[in-house]
Amino acid sequence: MRGFKFSICVNKASILTGIVLLVLISSVWASAEGVVCDFCGKGISGKYFIYEKNGSNMVVCRDCKEQSGSCQLCGIPVKGTKPSDSIILCANCRLSAKYCDICHTLISGKYFVSSDGKHTYCANCEAHAKRCSSCNALMHPGSWYKCGEYELCARCYQELPRCKSCGLPVVGTSVFFKGFEGFYCQKCADQKPKCRSCGRPCDSGAIILHDKIFICSDCADSAILTNASLKRLAEEVQADLLHTLNMKIDHKIHWELAENLTELADTQYRECGRFVYKGDHYTIQILKGLSREIAIETIAHELGHAWQTEHIPSLDGDLWREGFAQWIAAQAIKNYGFKGLLDRLESRQDLYGQGYWKLMELERKYSRNAMLHVLKNQ
């Protein structure tokens, strides 16, 4: 009970007058003393109740008190209500009453407000109602979403980035892959088969080449799957490098798709191509199923090795050889405008990345032609 004083009084007049004279005398006394029930309007002859608030009194006879409901917040009887009514509030309390936005009950006592100030919760819901797995906000019945093992509020469901593989909102760590757009949830990153072309977790649109060889839907759209399409693309890249770098290779190259090449120690990358030569027989193998973009990068890299073999056979050590091939690949993907792939190539920390930056250093120091001269005399 808040803010009200409540006292029980006895009308002395009715005690003194007795039963017989009750009706007559009580009305006289009531009018004389003004003890009239504010609910029923009748003069009071017996016990009555006075409720006091803000300096004015409310008088209620015993019958009215028993037959009326009491305000659930301050406890005073409320005219026109019954004790069995589900919600009983006096006019004052009605103005400031708070209802829980989850269980919809009237809050008496302690209440909680959502961080955006828009919602009010009772103590029970604050302690026990479902909370969003991402932002921990209390969730309202019917307006939350079950997403795999998570339960999300409407806002998080809408605003969280979606996993490119399972399509669900990413809760917690989102995994991304250098050079490619989009996020993945940790579960897909850990458990989904990896695309052989880009290394990302596969999605529902992935294709399966054969046992355990998956290609994600992004890569599948342009995947190089036949020797004829590989040859066409290889000739296009070779022509581009001849045109932009004057990179002429005299040997005829035999192109073939490889069903498999070795995995590298660093599982972030894998061997996507291989240049093999036996005397004057140059062969370049490209892993089957690479996307057009990654195939172009790989073709340019292997062409770098072929050109090296013809023109700088003295180039020694994996660091320089792979660095040079990466530098050629970078020129090709710049020509094609594959910004993401260039970022990925330039951010590599392994021998391929270190070799590439050695070449970039030389390129900065000398002109391109002088750089080749320096490499020849390495």
Ligand SMILES: [Zn+2]
């Ligand atoms: Zn009354």
Ligand SMILES: [Zn+2]
């Ligand atoms: Zn009240």
Ligand SMILES: [Zn+2]
């Ligand atoms: Zn509640």
Ligand SMILES: [Zn+2]
């Ligand atoms: Zn949330």
Ligand SMILES: [Zn+2]
């Ligand atoms: Zn996922």
Ligand SMILES: [Zn+2]
């Ligand atoms: Zn892929």
Ligand SMILES: [Zn+2]
């Ligand atoms: Zn190489």
